[in-house]
Amino acid sequence: MYNYNLLERLLFPSMYLNIEKLKRTVNGKTIFITGASSGIGEQVAYLLADINVHLILVARREERLATIKEDIEKKTAKVSIFRADLRNAKEMEQLLLFIHQLPNGVDIVISNAGISINRPIKQSLNRYHDFTRTMAINYFAPVQLLLSVIPLLEKNKGQIINISSINVLLLPIPYWAAYQASKSAFDTWFRSAAPELKVMGISTSTLYLPLVRTPMIKPTVSYEKMPAMCPSHVAKIICRSMYTKKKSYRPWWLTFGQWSSLLFRGILEVGMPTMLRRR
Numbered sequence: 001m002y003n004y005n006l007l008e009r010l011l012f013p014s015m016y017l018n019i020e021k022l023k024r025t026v027n028g029k030t031i032f033i034t035g036a037s038s039g040i041g042e043q044v045a046y047l048l049a050d051i052n053v054h055l056i057l058v059a060r061r062e063e064r065l066a067t068i069k070e071d072i073e074k075k076t077a078k079v080s081i082f083r084a085d086l087r088n089a090k091e092m093e094q095l096l097l098f099i100h101q102l103p104n105g106v107d108i109v110i111s112n113a114g115i116s117i118n119r120p121i122k123q124s125l126n127r128y129h130d131f132t133r134t135m136a137i138n139y140f141a142p143v144q145l146l147l148s149v150i151p152l153l154e155k156n157k158g159q160i161i162n163i164s165s166i167n168v169l170l171l172p173i174p175y176w177a178a179y180q181a182s183k184s185a186f187d188t189w190f191r192s193a194a195p196e197l198k199v200m201g202i203s204t205s206t207l208y209l210p211l212v213r214t215p216m217i218k219p220t221v222s223y224e225k226m227p228a229m230c231p232s233h234v235a236k237i238i239c240r241s242m243y244t245k246k247k248s249y250r251p252w253w254l255t256f257g258q259w260s261s262l263l264f265r266g267i268l269e270v271g272m273p274t275m276l277r278r279r
Helices: 005-010 020-027 038-049 060-072 089-100 129-154 177-199 221-224 231-244 254-263 265-278
Strands: 030-034 054-058 076-083 108-113 159-165 203-208
Touching: 020 231, 030 038, 030 076, 030 129, 038 054, 038 060, 038 231, 054 060, 060 076, 060 159, 089 129, 108 129, 129 159, 129 177, 159 231, 177 203, 254 265
Parallel strands: 030 054, 030 108, 054 076, 108 159, 159 203
Antiparallel strands: none
16 A cells, blocks of 8 residues: 555545445445456555455556456455457447346446546647547446446445545646546536436445546646555555445535635636636
8 A cells, every 4th residue: 555645644534344235235245346457456456465356457458457457356255357348349348248138237337447538728729539439438438337327226225436636626727638527417417417326225335536646647747746545545546335325425624625626616717717827
């Protein structure tokens, strides 16, 4: 586990995970994880390795998935892996066919796959594909996946855990238009669907996360020295939500950010262009 510095310990306080309660809750269940070859998804898989569960791990890197499967199956959990790029229609179709052929369906879906992109609009004028591919993985793919597995989750009275971002709850900032639009789109869809899913007996949980130290943030050099959560810390929050069924997780300080976004929106919107000109 990454060692937090003093500021990170303040921003991301440790959280107690009741392993025994987790075991009782998920024992014998099938847990489906997208984006499972690294970062948050990988850490969730390893955290569940000593529990009697069936993990369905999905990602693009099959070799990495195979390594994780080999490691985990030395312990208690059973693991199935499926290589798929969720933006590819044919691969998504094959994945959904695989899921529907599972003898016991699915009990928990962890919607974790996604991409991040940081690019000014002026550099995006000839890169419309940046927006379509970001929407494809951050919005269309999870919607398509969930629409297909909702009947399975309804049958098993299951749970959907959405890995989201604090950005969807704050004032949008420059350079992140593609990413913020895609994450906000799925967050809105998921919150809109949540009451209907509850009627079906399906629990929903959303984790509004700050920066997490995963391979996804490496292209943004400025993030190297910024406070960031450790993926194993996030994994504990995800597993804790499996037995608490808490509707959402938000860092304790996010409320102050939301109030600031509301109270100082006018000042920020006026001052932002000036700040950008100085860069």
